Amino acid sequence: GQNIDQPTEMTATEGAIVQINCTYQTSGFNGLFWYQQHAGEAPTFLSYNVLDGLEEKGRFSSFLSRSKGYSYLLLKELQMKDSASYLCAVRISGGYNKLIFGAGTRLAVHP
Amino acid sequence: EPEVTQTPSHQVTQMGQEVILRCVPISNHLYFYWYRQILGQKVEFLVSFYNNEISEKSEIFDDQFSVERPDGSNFTLKIRSTKLEDSAMYFCASSGPSGRGNEQFFGPGTRLTVL
Numbered sequence: 125g126q127n128i129d130q131p132t133e134m135t136a137t138e139g140a141i142v143q144i145n146c147t148y149q150t151s152g153f154n155g156l157f158w159y160q161q162h163a164g165e166a167p168t169f170l171s172y173n174v175l176d177g178l179e180e181k182g183r184f185s186s187f188l189s190r191s192k193g194y195s196y197l198l199l200k201e202l203q204m205k206d207s208a209s210y211l212c213a214v215r216i217s218g219g220y221n222k223l224i225f226g227a228g229t230r231l232a233v234h235p
Numbered sequence: 236e237p238e239v240t241q242t243p244s245h246q247v248t249q250m251g252q253e254v255i256l257r258c259v260p261i262s263n264h265l266y267f268y269w270y271r272q273i274l275g276q277k278v279e280f281l282v283s284f285y286n287n288e289i290s291e292k293s294e295i296f297d298d299q300f301s302v303e304r305p306d307g308s309n310f311t312l313k314i315r316s317t318k319l320e321d322s323a324m325y326f327c328a329s330s331g332p333s334g335r336g337n338e339q340f341f342g343p344g345t346r347l348t349v350l
Contacts, residue, residue, distance in 0.1 A: 157338065166326055166341040167278065211278065221266055221330060221337055222291055225278040 126150045128226035130212050135232045136202050144197045144229045146212030154217035158186050158197045161209045161228065170210075171197065199231075207233045237261045239342035241327050247348045248317055256312045256345045258327030267310045268328040268339060269302065271295070278326070284310065317349045 127149045136142040148156070155174040159167035173179055173188035173195060185198040197210055209228040216222055240259045248254050260267050269281040282292040284302055301313045310329075314321055324346050328339040 159341075164324075166343050169338045169340070172338060213278075215337075221339070222268070222280045222283050223270075223278075223339060224280065227277040 126214070126216070126224045128212055128214060128224060130210075130226045130229045132227070133230045133232070135234060138202055138204060138233055138235050140202050141198065141200050142202060142231065144199070144210050144212075144231070146195045146197070146226055148193050148195070148212070148214050148226075150214050150216060150224060152217035153190065153214060154221075155215040156186075156188055156195050157213045157215065157223065158184075158195075159211040159213060159225075161211055163209075167211055202233050204233050204235070207231060239327055239329055239340050241325075241342035241345050243345060244343065245346045245348070247350065250319055250349055251316050254314050254317055254347065256314075256325050256327075256347070258310045258312070258342055259308050260310055260327065260329030261331070261340055262308070264329035264331045264340075266290075266330045266337070266339075267302075267304070268330075269312045270326045270328060270341075271323040272326065272344075273323045281312075314347075317347075319349050322347055322349045 130146045157172050158170040160170050161167045171186035173186050178187045183200045188195045209230050211228045212226040213223040242257045267284040270278050272278045280293050282296045283290045299315045303311050324344045326344045327342040330337045330339045
């Protein structure tokens with residue numbers, strides 16, 4: 125089976141740093157994606173990891189440990205507009221790139 | 236920047252009716268997908284499409300569902316006889332053969348309401 129776990133909700137303060145964790149147990153692994161989704165809107169791509177380590181892109185970084193089945197998304201210098209759901213998704217190997225999504229972490233950024 | 240487009244943005248239908256959701260993927264992409272998201276729940280994979288045929292489908296994608304690429308630009312999802320539980324946001328996505336891990340670009344979605 126496919127199992128992707130992430131916290132349901134998190135809160136943080138504007139200007140702070142927040143880390144959103146994701147653990148996965150999937151039958152096959154070919155990359156892990158993080159998407160941002162504002163309410164009522166489509167997921168938008170944030171980051172991608174296929175090898176172990178940290179990928180940094182501006183205020184966002186993502187880390188992957190394949191041996192532990194673990195990833196995190198790090199958001200720095202939080203802004204009010206970062207209030208959204210953050211979706212962890214695993215691309216399953218052996219297929220045609222289908223993504224299996226976690227339930228998402230709803231992040232609320234407060235002043 | 237190229238984007239995936241979907242029409243209509245909102246579709247209301249009666250139970251048992253057929254609906255067709257339309258998508259125009261990014262023009263040089265080769266892989267196409269439909270996902271759905273029931274309100275308050277996670278995004279779920281429905282089907283992937285490559286080289287003019289279904290490459291993979293989930294258990295949700297039963298005989299009531301079909302996909303088609305009728306011309307070089309459109310990609311459609313048909314639900315033959317809608318049920319109440321088909322009410323959801325339906326997202327089309329596409330990806331190309333190269334780029335950052337073949338990321339999937341999502342369209343804005345069609346909100347389907349079955350009454």
